[in-house]
Structure formats: C-alpha cells, structure tokens
Amino acid sequence: MSIDIASFTPGLSLTGGLLIGAAVAVLVLFNGRIAGISGILGGLLGTPQKGAGWRIAFLVGLIGAPLLVGWLGDPIAPHIQAGWMEILVAGFLVGIGTRYASGCTSGHGVCGISRGSPRSFVAIATFIVSGFVTVFITRHLLGG
Structure with a gap:
C-alpha cells in the first residue's frame, strides 16, 4: 500500500471534521433535529411540513459551500x-x-x-x- 502524499491532507480533513461536528451540534442544540441528510431531504419531498425553511437552508449550504470554495480556487479538487x-x-x-x-x-x-x-x-x-x-x-x- 502506498499513500498519495498530494492527496494526504490530515489538516484539511481535521478542519472539515470539526466543521461538520460543529454544524451537527448547532442543529441539534438550537433546532432539536438530527443532521441526517436523507431525513432532511426526505422531509422536503413528502407532504408540506413546518420547518421547510431550515431544511432548505441546510441543503443550500451543503451544496453551496463546496461550489463557493471551488469558485474561489480550491487546490484539492476531487477526480x-x-x-x-x-x-x-x-x-x-x-x-x-x-x-x-x-x-x-x-x-x-x-x-x-x-x-x-x-x-x-x-x-x-x-x-x-x-x-x-x-x-x-x-x-x-x-x-x-
């Protein structure tokens, strides 16, 4: 086994993990909801419910953040x-x-x-x- 050192990014991985953990903690502490993407998306696809706003905001952020980082010139783009x-x-x-x-x-x-x-x-x-x-x-x- 060999490690592709250009793709070995423990600092970025740790930062990403901390950000995901913080997002999950914020969602559960302030909204009482679990940050499961399938449940968040599924809640939008069924019958209209209260709380569609936070679900849309979460998904827009989930999709928008990597697009923004890519637009700003992400040096580590997946292939x-x-x-x-x-x-x-x-x-x-x-x-x-x-x-x-x-x-x-x-x-x-x-x-x-x-x-x-x-x-x-x-x-x-x-x-x-x-x-x-x-x-x-x-x-x-x-x-x-």
Missing part, C-alpha cells in the same frame, strides 16, 4: 473515475440503502454513533463492509 451512468446507478443504490437503513452515513455515522445508537453502529458497519466489498469487486474481479 472521479466514473461516468455519469455509474454515478447515477450508485446514487440510486445509495438512496435505496438509506431507506432500508432508516438513514444515511451522516445521520448514523455522525449523529447516531455519538448518541450510542446500536442501530447506527450496525448501519455504519454495514456501510463500511459494503464499501470494501464493492471496491474489491470493481478493482480486483472486474479489473477496474
């Missing part, structure tokens, strides 16, 4: 080695998985584990194992 069809299929599968898991990695991983939720520990373990299996199959068995 995705997949076509649009692969990305769409993967997104669809993630969407189905979040429905079955009753949440996504942000809800279970950041919020659920910090609350000690057994369901979240199982969900995150399943996400990680699924990721390992997917990478193994695509890189070693399919020759990608």
